[in-house]
Amino acid sequence: MPKFSRSVLLLAPSALLMGVFLIGLIGLITSSLSIDGQLDLGHYTAILNRPDYVEMLGRTLRIAALTTFFSVLLGFPTAYYVARYRGNRNFLLLLIIFPWLVSIVVRSYGWVVILGPRGLINGFASWVGLADRPMKLMYNDFGVILGLVHVLLPFMIIAILSVMLQIPRSMEEASMSLGGRPAHSFRTVVLPLALPGILTGITLVYLMATGAIVTPLLLGGLGDTMLGTEIFQEVMHFFDYPKAAALATVLLITALGVVLPIQIFERWLVRRLSDGAGQ
Amino acid sequence: MTSRIIAVAVLLFLPLPIVIVVLSSFTSAGYLSFPIKGVSLRWYAEFLGSADWLRVMGTSALLALIGATVSTAASLGAAWAVVRHRIRFGTVYETILLTPLIFPHAAIGVIMIVTLSSLGWLGTFTGLVLVHCILTIPYAYRPVAAALRKADPALEEAAASLGSRPWRTFWQVSLPAVRPGLVTSLLFSFIISFDEVTVTMFLVGPFVMTLPVQVFSEVLESASPVIAAVSATLVLFTSAMVFVLDRVIGIQFFVERD
The missing domain is CATH 1.10.3720.10 (MetI-like)
Known part of the structure; x- marks a missing residue:
C-alpha cells in the first residue's frame, strides 16, 4: 500500500471524530441564526433586549474574571514553591493532580457539605455558640467563586508548573550572583520565562469558568444564573433549543474573544523568548 | 515568605472537600451534619444494595x-x-x-x-x-x-x-x-x-445514565448521605487510576512538556 493511502487510513478515525464535532459546531451556529429556515438574528436581539440576560452575561464575565484572578494569585506562588521544592516533589504533585482528576461533581458537593446551612462551618459555629442562625456561605457569588477557584486552580498550577520546571534554578542563581537581589532576579528572570505558562493557565481557567454549569448550580442555586446554567435550563426545562443554541454561540464568542488574543500573544511571546535564547 | 504560606495553604485546600466527602460518608445519621453523629457503613450498604446505582456505575x-x-x-x-x-x-x-x-x-x-x-x-x-x-x-x-x-x-x-x-x-x-x-x-x-x-x-x-450525572441530580434534589458514599466510591476509583498512572509513567508526566 502506498504511504499516502496508509496515512489516510491512519488519520481516518480521528478525522471522523473531529469531523462530527465540526459539523455539530456549524449546525449550532446555523440553527442559532435562523428562524423558520430564514436567516434571522432574532434569537440574538431577543437575548440582548432582555435586561435580565444582559445582567446574566455581566455576572458570567465578572465571576469568570474573578475566578481567573484568584487562580493566578494562588496558583503562581504554589507552582513556584513546588518547582523550587527540594524534598519529595512527587508528593506535592500528588496533592495537585489527584484532586484535579476527581470528578467536579464530587468536589463541588464537598463544598456543599462544608458551606451548606447544616454544613461543617455552620455546624461548628453553632456548636461553639458563635452563631444562632446559619451563615449564608453558599447560594451566592462567594460560594460560586470559591467552588470554581477550587475546581479550576489545578489547571492553573499545572500550566505554570510545566513551564517553571523548564527554567533552570541556575539561571536565577546566576542573576543573583551577578548582584541581582532576589526580588529583582525573580521579576526579571523567573516571571518573564513563566509568563507563557501563566497565559495558558488564564486561558483554561477563564474558558472553563465561563462555561461551567455544575459548580454554579450546586453552589449558586437556581436563582442567579450564569451563561452555562441558563443554557442548561433552556434545554432541560424549556426545551428551547434555538435559544440554547444562540446562548451557546454567545458563550463561544465571549470565550474565544478573550482566549484567541491571549493565545496569539502567547505564541508571539514564546517565539520572542526562544529567539532571545538563540542569540 | 507570604508566597510559601499561600502555597502550603493551597496544597492543603485542594484535597480538603474530597476528604470531607469521604469522612462524611461514614455517618450513621439520616442527614449530613457536623460533627458526625456516629460511624456506620449503612450508606454504603444502601448504595451497593441498590440495583439502580449499580446499573449506573x-x-x-x-x-x-x-x-x-x-x-x-x-x-x-x-x-x-x-x-x-x-x-x-x-x-x-x-x-x-x-x-x-x-x-x-x-x-x-x-x-x-x-x-x-x-x-x-x-x-x-x-x-x-x-x-x-x-x-x-x-x-x-x-x-x-x-x-x-x-x-x-x-x-x-x-x-x-x-x-x-x-x-x-x-x-x-x-x-x-x-x-x-x-x-x-x-x-x-x-x-x-x-x-x-x-x-x-x-x-x-x-x-441511559452515568454515575457522575446521577450524583449531580441527586445533590440537587436530596441531601441523603448515600450521595457521599457514592462520591467516596468515585474517589476510590480515581485514586486507583492515579496510583496505576504513577506506577506506569510517574506523576511528573502531568507537568512535563514535550
Missing part, C-alpha cells in the same frame, strides 16, 4: 472503557501519521485534535445535542460513546505522540531490513516501544470519561 465503567479504547486507538493512528509519516500540515492537525479543550463545556453540550439528535442517538449509549471519544481525544493524543517521538525509528528500519513484514514489525517492534504511552493514554482518557458530567448531562435520557 456499570454504564459509566463500560462507557469509559469503550471511549478510552477507541480514542486511544484513533490517537495512535493520528500520531503515527503525524510523527512517522510526517504528513503535511501535521502540526495543524495536532492543533485540531486539541480543539475540544478550548471550547466551553456548556457550548459543547449544545453542539452535541444538535449532532446526536440529527443522528438519532440522543439519549443512547452509542451517542455517549461518540461524544466521550471526542472529549477524550486531546487527553489520549499527547502521551501516545510523545512516546512515538521518543521511540527510535531505526529499530523499525533494522527489523524491516532483516526481512520482517510491516505488520510483524508493528506488533513486535513498534508497539512495545510505545506501550507506556498507550497505557497512559488509556488510563488518562478513562478517568476523564468516567468523571465527565457537564457535557454528558445534556445527552443522558431515561434509558
Whole structure:
C-alpha cells in the first residue's frame, strides 16, 4: 500500500471524530441564526433586549474574571514553591493532580457539605455558640467563586508548573550572583520565562469558568444564573433549543474573544523568548 | 515568605472537600451534619444494595472503557501519521485534535445535542460513546505522540531490513516501544470519561445514565448521605487510576512538556 493511502487510513478515525464535532459546531451556529429556515438574528436581539440576560452575561464575565484572578494569585506562588521544592516533589504533585482528576461533581458537593446551612462551618459555629442562625456561605457569588477557584486552580498550577520546571534554578542563581537581589532576579528572570505558562493557565481557567454549569448550580442555586446554567435550563426545562443554541454561540464568542488574543500573544511571546535564547 | 504560606495553604485546600466527602460518608445519621453523629457503613450498604446505582456505575465503567479504547486507538493512528509519516500540515492537525479543550463545556453540550439528535442517538449509549471519544481525544493524543517521538525509528528500519513484514514489525517492534504511552493514554482518557458530567448531562435520557450525572441530580434534589458514599466510591476509583498512572509513567508526566 502506498504511504499516502496508509496515512489516510491512519488519520481516518480521528478525522471522523473531529469531523462530527465540526459539523455539530456549524449546525449550532446555523440553527442559532435562523428562524423558520430564514436567516434571522432574532434569537440574538431577543437575548440582548432582555435586561435580565444582559445582567446574566455581566455576572458570567465578572465571576469568570474573578475566578481567573484568584487562580493566578494562588496558583503562581504554589507552582513556584513546588518547582523550587527540594524534598519529595512527587508528593506535592500528588496533592495537585489527584484532586484535579476527581470528578467536579464530587468536589463541588464537598463544598456543599462544608458551606451548606447544616454544613461543617455552620455546624461548628453553632456548636461553639458563635452563631444562632446559619451563615449564608453558599447560594451566592462567594460560594460560586470559591467552588470554581477550587475546581479550576489545578489547571492553573499545572500550566505554570510545566513551564517553571523548564527554567533552570541556575539561571536565577546566576542573576543573583551577578548582584541581582532576589526580588529583582525573580521579576526579571523567573516571571518573564513563566509568563507563557501563566497565559495558558488564564486561558483554561477563564474558558472553563465561563462555561461551567455544575459548580454554579450546586453552589449558586437556581436563582442567579450564569451563561452555562441558563443554557442548561433552556434545554432541560424549556426545551428551547434555538435559544440554547444562540446562548451557546454567545458563550463561544465571549470565550474565544478573550482566549484567541491571549493565545496569539502567547505564541508571539514564546517565539520572542526562544529567539532571545538563540542569540 | 507570604508566597510559601499561600502555597502550603493551597496544597492543603485542594484535597480538603474530597476528604470531607469521604469522612462524611461514614455517618450513621439520616442527614449530613457536623460533627458526625456516629460511624456506620449503612450508606454504603444502601448504595451497593441498590440495583439502580449499580446499573449506573456499570454504564459509566463500560462507557469509559469503550471511549478510552477507541480514542486511544484513533490517537495512535493520528500520531503515527503525524510523527512517522510526517504528513503535511501535521502540526495543524495536532492543533485540531486539541480543539475540544478550548471550547466551553456548556457550548459543547449544545453542539452535541444538535449532532446526536440529527443522528438519532440522543439519549443512547452509542451517542455517549461518540461524544466521550471526542472529549477524550486531546487527553489520549499527547502521551501516545510523545512516546512515538521518543521511540527510535531505526529499530523499525533494522527489523524491516532483516526481512520482517510491516505488520510483524508493528506488533513486535513498534508497539512495545510505545506501550507506556498507550497505557497512559488509556488510563488518562478513562478517568476523564468516567468523571465527565457537564457535557454528558445534556445527552443522558431515561434509558441511559452515568454515575457522575446521577450524583449531580441527586445533590440537587436530596441531601441523603448515600450521595457521599457514592462520591467516596468515585474517589476510590480515581485514586486507583492515579496510583496505576504513577506506577506506569510517574506523576511528573502531568507537568512535563514535550
